[in-house]
Amino acid sequence: MSRTLSEAESKKLLESHGVQFLPEELVSGPDEAAAAAQRLGFPVVAKLCGDNIAHKTERGLVRLGLNSAEAVSAATRELLDAAVPGDSALGVLVAPMVDGDRELIAGANRDAQFGPTVLVGVGGVLAEAIEDVAVRLAPITPLDAREMVEQLGAQRLLGEFRGEPPVDVDVLVGILMALSAAVTEPLPDGSLIASVDLNPLIVHRGRPVPVDALVELADPGPGTAAGASGAATSGGGRR
Amino acid sequence: MRPALDPRSYRSLFEPEGVVVAGASTHPGKFGFVSLHNILANGYRGRVYATNRDGATVLGVECLRSLEELPEGAADLLFVCTPKAANEELLRVAASKGIGAAFLTTAGYGESGEQGRLDETALVDLAEDLGILLVGPNGQGVVSTPASLCAQIVAPYPPAGGISVASQSGNFVSSFLNWSCATGVGISRAVSAGNAAATGVPDLLRFYARDPASSVALAYIEGIEDGRAVAEAFGEVASEMPLVVLKGGATPGGARAAASHTGSLASDDRTFDGMCAQTGATRAASVEEAFEAAATFATQPLPTGNRVVVMTTAGGWGVVTADALTRHRDLELVPLPEDLRAGIDELLPPRWSRNNPVDLAGGETRDTIPQVLELIASHPEVDAVIHLGLGIQSNQARMMREGGFFGSEGDDPHGIQRIVAYHERQDERFAAAAAEVSERTGKPVLSATELAVAFPDNAGPAAVRRAGRLCYPSADRAVTALGHLVRRAEHLRRRAG
Structure with missing residues (x-):
């Protein structure tokens, strides 16, 4: 069984590899949430945060565009009420609301045949249908990262778009390099990252900003690269 | 192991x-x-x-x-x-x-x-x-033309050349060798790895990379056990010579077929694709695209940039080729440089297109085509040329030879033998000029016409083959092959030094 880290823990781990997130606060109650929102500046988002919450949006556990202390308190109360025991809820994350018309995704995986990989793609609600992604084997070089971005089909989305400046490719390259390092290097306890999802990266005035993060750890398998089943059987060729 | x-x-x-x-x-x-x-x-x-x-x-x-x-x-x-x-x-x-x-x-x-x-x-x-x-x-089996060795249980035996084939599927060796026979672009080594019990496709590719008799590696791969080992081999080989790869099982449907063919596990195609991009391997989508990419690497110089000029004797082909070049992400249909336009103006009546594609629009005389090709290819702002219109007159010449009015040697009842010979000689000249200009300028010049497959004996395509080059069956296929050359050149340029 692999296990997922909470959003806060995921972000902390990725920050240690160089992914930059916006300042945010993990709070345990409505009053604390309102105070955090005051410090961060309105509008904010509030999200339930726990070890096992994978589909936050689908379950209504993300509240966007909260514009007042009252709204933040109310949302926090509702989120805590909505938590079920399986979520292993740790509290509520309060973060500045980021706006932008474009969304990207970035991630890392551990492929059964190729080992650690890094991915970048077009994000947003249509991402799965569009499937515009580029993958490379980790570790990657900055040039590999740049070529991943170049490879995407939606180049027009990356240029100037609806009055916003072009996507800052250097920032995106930095994020991909950090993901490459994260998925390549074992954690201090020896465990390995099975997957990382930065979904979405909201492009705010040209800058891709990761607003969510989900890290899944691989099982420490007996003596092998965890999660990578190297047992691909191939009978080889035939006529 | x-x-x-x-x-x-x-x-x-x-x-x-x-x-x-x-x-x-x-x-x-x-x-x-x-x-x-x-x-x-x-x-x-x-x-x-x-x-x-x-x-x-x-x-x-x-x-x-x-x-x-x-x-x-x-x-x-x-x-x-x-x-x-x-x-x-x-x-x-x-x-x-x-x-x-x-x-x-x-x-x-x-x-x-x-x-x-x-x-x-x-x-x-x-x-x-x-x-x-x-x-x-x-x-x-195994084929090795430097040793005139055809130790295999299937045909054909290909002409000698620089492409070396390693395949997980024996019939793909035959396919590539058949293409070699059809196009005249030759093979050095070819091995069907069978079950690849001890010697796999990556091992063979590594040998080719160090083999003086091999200049291009061409591989068919279906199942991948150790992706990292394959990636390592691809990287080593592609840094030494062009490596063209055709991968079976790229789609869920193909992967199911591969599972029953070689017992291969499906691999994520986006990951395989990224690995190819990273290592500099040239990935082709079909068997003919793979062979033509390999044949192009084997017979054309590597371009130093992506600026392409089309030279055509027929407007419509030029238009369609301009579309193909414009759609291609790695190629540029370059605006015709002013001094090049002026140079061509000297050679042609004013009805020529005066832009890229360079459409001669029927204004050419006996020596125009070699001269215009020369001007275009030697221009410093042009990196590659696509040459269309070869063989049209020889196709008419063939019809005249076979049409019942040709007569025989010494008997030319309708006075057509001279023009038949002239057309065939001219198309031979044009094909030879394309190869010669390419060699002298160090730039790819690709001649494309469906006559290469419709009437392979046409004087134009036949002369392209004699020059040791591939006559592309369509301009689109020439564009695709040229795109592979440009990508590899760019990959190497970005990673040099």
């Missing part, structure tokens, strides 16, 4: 001074007959031996009753057509006779269940102990 890459073993496989077919048969339908036939029929210059339990004479070769009778040091390559049960003993005797490589066509190993897998492992271990390079089992 794999035998070390001993250059001597590969020499035994590809440049043997003697070959033994073990299990030669008098039955012309059996592998043991066909392989001996193919070795003898294609001009192999080394010694040829065969074994047959009854000591029969097959195709004029008096067979040895057993490999024990082979003089020591007489052969380097053992071509095995015997049943499984005989093979371990065969390898032992082969080693004692100084044989360095064995190619096994024998089936019933890893592809046929648990016992087969065990037997295969035992065979690999034995070959490793004996120091024999084991290729197969369950493979179709």
Whole structure:
């Protein structure tokens, strides 16, 4: 069984590899949430945060565009009420609301045949249908990262778009390099990252900003690269 | 786990001074007959031996009753057509006779269940102990044109050239060799790896990368066990020479077919694709695209940029090719430089297109096409040229030759023989000029016409082949091939220094 880290823990781990997130606060109650929102500046988002919450949006556990202390308190109360025991809820994350018309995704995986990989793609609600992604084997070089971005089909989305400046490719390259390092290097306890999802990266005035993060750890398998089943059987060729 | 890459073993496989077919048969339908036939029929210059339990004479070769009778040091390559049960003993005797490589066509190993897998492992271990390079089992054979060697159980034998093929599927070797025969762009080595028990496609590719007789590697891959090892091999090879890869099982449907063909696990195609981009391998989407990419690498210089000019004698082709170039992400339909336009103005009446594509619009006279090609290709702001319109007049010439009015030598009742000869001579000149200008400028010049397949004997395409180049069956295919060249050039340029 692999296990997922909470959003806060995921972000902390990725920050240690160089992914930059916006300042945010993990709070345990409505009053604390309102105070955090005051410090961060309105509008904010509030999200339930726990070890096992994978589909936050689908379950209504993300509240966007909260514009007042009252709204933040109310949302926090509702989120805590909505938590079920399986979520292993740790509290509520309060973060500045980021706006932008474009969304990207970035991630890392551990492929059964190729080992650690890094991915970048077009994000947003249509991402799965569009499937515009580029993958490379980790570790990657900055040039590999740049070529991943170049490879995407939606180049027009990356240029100037609806009055916003072009996507800052250097920032995106930095994020991909950090993901490459994260998925390549074992954690201090020896465990390995099975997957990382930065979904979405909201492009705010040209800058891709990761607003969510989900890290899944691989099982420490007996003596092998965890999660990578190297047992691909191939009978080889035939006529 | 794999035998070390001993250059001597590969020499035994590809440049043997003697070959033994073990299990030669008098039955012309059996592998043991066909392989001996193919070795003898294609001009192999080394010694040829065969074994047959009854000591029969097959195709004029008096067979040895057993490999024990082979003089020591007489052969380097053992071509095995015997049943499984005989093979371990065969390898032992082969080693004692100084044989360095064995190619096994024998089936019933890893592809046929648990016992087969065990037997295969035992065979690999034995070959490793004996120091024999084991290729197969369950493979179709090995071709090596520098040695005039056609040790395979299928046709064809290709013309000699620089492309070296390694395939997980034997019939893809045949496909690539058939394309080689059709286009005249030749092959150096070709191996069907069969079950790849000891020698896999990556091993063969690594050999090609260091082989002076190989200039381009061409691979068909279906299943990948150790993706990292494949990536490492691709990176090593692609840094030495162009590596063109066709991958089977790229889609869920194809992956299901591959699972039943070679038992391969599906791999994430986006990951394989990214690995190719990262290592500089050229990935092709179809067998003809793969061959044409390899043939282009083998016969055209690598461009230094992506600016393409189209030269055509017919407007519509130019338009469609301009579309293809504009759609291609790695190529640029460059606006015609002013001084180049002025230069062409000197050679053509004003009705020519005066832009890229350069459409001569019928304004050309006897020497115009070679002159315009020369001007375009030698311009410093042009990196590659696509040449369209070759062979049109020769196609009419063919119709006149065959139309019943041609007469015969010395008898030209309708006065058409001179113009027929003129058209054919002109198309030969144009094809030769394209190759010559390309060599002199160091830039790719690709001639494309469907006449290459519709009427391969047309003087234009025939002259392209004589010049050692590929005549592309369509402008789109030329654009695709050129795109592969530009991508590789860019990959190398970005990673140089």
